[in-house]
Amino acid sequence: MAPPLLSLTDIALGFGGRPLFSGVSLVIQPGERLCVVGRNGSGKSTLMKIMAGLTEPDSGERFVQPGVRVAYLPQDPDLSGFATLGDYAAAELAPAERWRAEAALDGLEVDVTVASGGERRRAALARLIAGEPELMLLDEPTNHLDIATIEWLEEYLAASRAAYAIISHDRAILTRLTRATLWVDRGEVRRGAEGFAGFEAWRDRVFEEEAAARHKLDRLIKDEARWAVEGISARRTRNQGRLRRLETLRAERRAQIARTGTAAMALQAGGKSGKLVVEAKAVSKTIGNRLLFKDFSIRIGRGERVALVGPNGVGKTTLLKVLTGELEPEEGSVRLGTNLEMAVYDQNRAALVTGASLWESLTGDPALGVRGNSDQVMVRGRPRHVVGYLKDFLFDERQARGPVSALSGGERARLLLARIMARQSNLLVLDEPTNGLDVETLDLLQELIADFDGTVLLVSHDRDFLDRMATTTIAMEGDGKAVIYAGGWSDYRAQRGERPPKPEPKKAAKPAPKAEPKRAAPARLTFAQQRRLDELPGEIDRLEAEIARLEDFLSTPDLFTREPAKFRKASEGLAERQQRLAEAEEEWLELEEPRESLGQG
Secondary structure, eight states: OOOOSEEEEEEEEEETTEEEEEEEEEEEOTTOEEEEEOOTTSSHHHHHHHHHTSSOOSEEEEEEOTTOOEEEEOSSOOOTTOSBHHHHHTTTSOGGGHHHHHHHSSOOOSBTTTOOHHHHHHHHHHHHHHTOOSEEEEESTTTTOOHHHHHHHHHHHHHOOSEEEEEOSOHHHHHHHOSEEEEEETTEEEEESSOGGGHHHHHHHHHHHHHHHHHHHHHHHHHHHHHHHHHTTTSTTTTHHHHHHHHHHHHHHHHOOOOOOOOOOOOOBOSOOOSEEEEEEEEEEEETTEEEEEEEEEEEETTOEEEEEOSTTSSHHHHHHHHTTSSOOSEEEEEEOSSOOEEEEOTTOTTSOTTSBHHHHHHTSTTTEETTEEEEEEETTEEEEHHHHHHHTTOOHHHHTSBGGGSOHHHHHHHHHHHHHTSOBSEEEEESTTTTOOHHHHHHHHHHHHHOSSEEEEEOOOHHHHHHHOSEEEEEEETTEEEEEESSHHHHHHHTTOOOOOOOOOOOSSOOOOOOOOOOOOOOOOHHHHHHHHHHHHHHHHHHHHHHHHHHHHTSTTHHHHOHHHHHHHHHHHHHHHHHHHHHHHHHHHHHHHHHHHTOO
16 A cells, blocks of 8 residues: 555644644545535634644644645635736746646636635635645635536546545535545544545434443443442442542543534524515616626516526626615616515625624624613524524634634634524525535525525525525526526526436447337326326325424434434434335326326316
């Protein structure tokens, strides 16, 4: 076996007396494809910076094989001191080799002072790729990238012979590319032998084993404590060892770090809006000499989930602002429906003041602060203590008075979600909400949006998120074109004829088949088929109701820890009913299509 490219041995690191890592050891071999996963704030980015040699641990050793080039892609590249993106991308190259940065990605002659987040990210990628490293450390490489560039990056990494470790919220890229997992959890770094596709099942097994071991330890402590109370007076001298054992067990239990639960996020719709939410008629908008969209019309009804997709800079956010009335169109008109209560998630997180504390970020919001009481905020119409509400979003009391600037990207996203979820709303406007969120929080956000009894307008480059959320997609294709498609990202691609080709079947060892004969007219549905077709809608409704009840039960806080057997049984029941629902829906489609073609009613 070839020697590892990089190794960490017994790494420890703490911030302000709080241990972040302890006893971390790992190796990365040539050609490995690792995902680095964990909750926001668990230390994923810090671990990568230690790997890259940018953060010095308190103790332990970092070793890189001589001659091995390690390149790090930060979440927020520092472009200060550079005139253009190209200057930044080529900073580590000799002048004669600048072409390598330009070959990696085009459009690098943009002035850094006007560069968008996506352009900055592309310049950072060009810098990394041009250096031809043997090990790439990628911290949220898809943030701010449009889908076309994400797919280009995915293909580049799939073909690369370099090793890499990647932090990302993009399930599609993690599932396809990674072959092993580094799980950062409560100061430890566990290694899994599978990529992200197997991570969640592995994580759940670990949590189940921990819960069983904790339950066994608690029973042992209880038994020993009962003995101590009932038998100590008669056996005080000769059983000091057993008392010491009880104290050791208690110390072991105190030392165990409880796993971080799921954020207790919630969305509550306000009063129902009118059936019409937004009506745009022939709207147009230009910026400078660039036409963003022209003669665009759409009617959005209550309960729709409308996604805007397209390349960076094409005008998605501008169209979103026009549709919500924040910007006036140059031509055409926009009419907003009645009784709208809007909550906006801004991709630039402009609502967060980096110099302010988390406490001030909530109490200083006029829509949330309680007059005359600086300790409480109004949460969906009810006063809550600031710290209690922040704990719902996995912030602890020490962070409440700390500055926003000390938060990770994912933690800032959670804080912004805390602000908008405190309001009652019936129109959610989400501009790149997935950037920086950990997988668990992203899953919960998807569930909340799916159950939200209101309308959602969103911009996202996360293909999996779009497929799960969107009922309508507005594709902004450049040159002023904005086209409406039914469904999410995959539906949009299919309607454009861009569905990935299916693998070709293996050739059979027989002559080519003759031309297919014309199909006979379909027969009428039999009595049994018609009866089954009539039964299926009721069966589908029943399964959907059972699934909703099980999902509600499984969302109970700490259910897994308190009653793992019930949790496991409910999870199995949910999976079984979801499978039966999919089969019932497929059966209904198979029977309904011929019925419609024959005009049977």
